[in-house]
Amino acid sequence: MKTYKNLYEEIVSLKNLISAEKKAKKGKSKKYYVQKFEENIAYELKCLHDELRTQTYRPKRLKIFILRDPKTRTISVSDFRDRVIHHALCNIIEPIFDKTFIHDSCANRKNKGTLLALNRFKKFKRKTTKNLHTKAFCLKADVKHYFKEIDRNILLKTISRKIKCNKTINLIKSILNNHSEKKGIPLGNLTSQFFANIYLNELDYFVKHKLKIKYYIRYVDDFIILDILKDKLKFWKKEIKAFLDTELKLELHQDKTKIINLSCGVDFVGFRNFYHYRLIKRRSAKNIINKIKQFNNCEIDCEKFLESFRGWTAHADMANSYNLINQKLELVSL
Numbered sequence: 001m002k003t004y005k006n007l008y009e010e011i012v013s014l015k016n017l018i019s020a021e022k023k024a025k026k027g028k029s030k031k032y033y034v035q036k037f038e039e040n041i042a043y044e045l046k047c048l049h050d051e052l053r054t055q056t057y058r059p060k061r062l063k064i065f066i067l068r069d070p071k072t073r074t075i076s077v078s079d080f081r082d083r084v085i086h087h088a089l090c091n092i093i094e095p096i097f098d099k100t101f102i103h104d105s106c107a108n109r110k111n112k113g114t115l116l117a118l119n120r121f122k123k124f125k126r127k128t129t130k131n132l133h134t135k136a137f138c139l140k141a142d143v144k145h146y147f148k149e150i151d152r153n154i155l156l157k158t159i160s161r162k163i164k165c166n167k168t169i170n171l172i173k174s175i176l177n178n179h180s181e182k183k184g185i186p187l188g189n190l191t192s193q194f195f196a197n198i199y200l201n202e203l204d205y206f207v208k209h210k211l212k213i214k215y216y217i218r219y220v221d222d223f224i225i226l227d228i229l230k231d232k233l234k235f236w237k238k239e240i241k242a243f244l245d246t247e248l249k250l251e252l253h254q255d256k257t258k259i260i261n262l263s264c265g266v267d268f269v270g271f272r273n274f275y276h277y278r279l280i281k282r283r284s285a286k287n288i289i290n291k292i293k294q295f296n297n298c299e300i301d302c303e304k305f306l307e308s309f310r311g312w313t314a315h316a317d318m319a320n321s322y323n324l325i326n327q328k329l330e331l332v333s334l
Helices: 008-012 014-024 032-039 041-053 080-098 114-128 152-160 166-176 190-210 230-248 282-296 302-316 322-331
Strands: 063-068 072-077 137-142 216-219 222-227 258-261 266-268 271-273 278-280
Touching: 008 014, 008 041, 008 080, 008 166, 014 041, 014 080, 032 041, 032 080, 041 080, 080 166, 080 190, 114 216, 114 222, 114 266, 114 271, 137 230, 137 266, 152 166, 152 190, 190 216, 190 230, 222 230, 222 266, 230 258, 282 302, 282 322, 302 322
Parallel strands: none
Antiparallel strands: 063 072, 137 222, 137 258, 216 222, 266 271, 271 278
């Protein structure tokens, strides 16, 4: 295994911090905290550079809030200066780890995402069913309370196998330990998304290289496996369950992990995937109806509504939903 030393100087360089600040403010340049940071940007970046160089940097306390969309989630938001550090770290170490990730790890990666996951599912579905002419099954699995249950010691050991730079590891520790809980990583940080992929990359390798499973796709903590034999999927489920328990201290969600006949439709990455077509979930359609009602009642402004509607349309376009989009358009009062 190739290892990397002396990364810290690259991470803390002013050039990298300037690049990181540009990424951190993307889509948020109108926010008060971004504008305040940029009023004295040279000073702020110099302070960060000095703190990192002298290893006196300490992240600020996370801001916690509850999001209900539709399930209740605790979101942890870092101070803007800490987000700059997160981007600076990921600028340097993400490419190192990304090269080791399997092709079908689809979430939070450059040139990957929902559309790739859907297209790979479609391709695997056709292969397992002999171009949709035979029966096949899907193991649809979900890791229970994934971000809350990540063991930070196991994560650090995994990272340390490749990163042999003590200063970089100490920076990662300071980010990981800026969390009130004894285990887990906060949902909402850029680094958390990246670390989550590193952690379950261990599962990906077990699935692909130990179990030799061909048709496997993972999106964060949701994953699917396709095969023509239901008993083979049952065996693989048992092996994966044991691996997660012993190696990663994780548990499969009992209610959300099941083996499904592909003809019944499989919920994956926000869509209901059938043999010959794909639908968006009902919850998504209800959400946009609520946004339309708010706009029609003048409860939200035009700019905010258009942003939501464009996002929803881009999402719906990935399904067979031409008529649905037009129906929703007709509800908008202009």
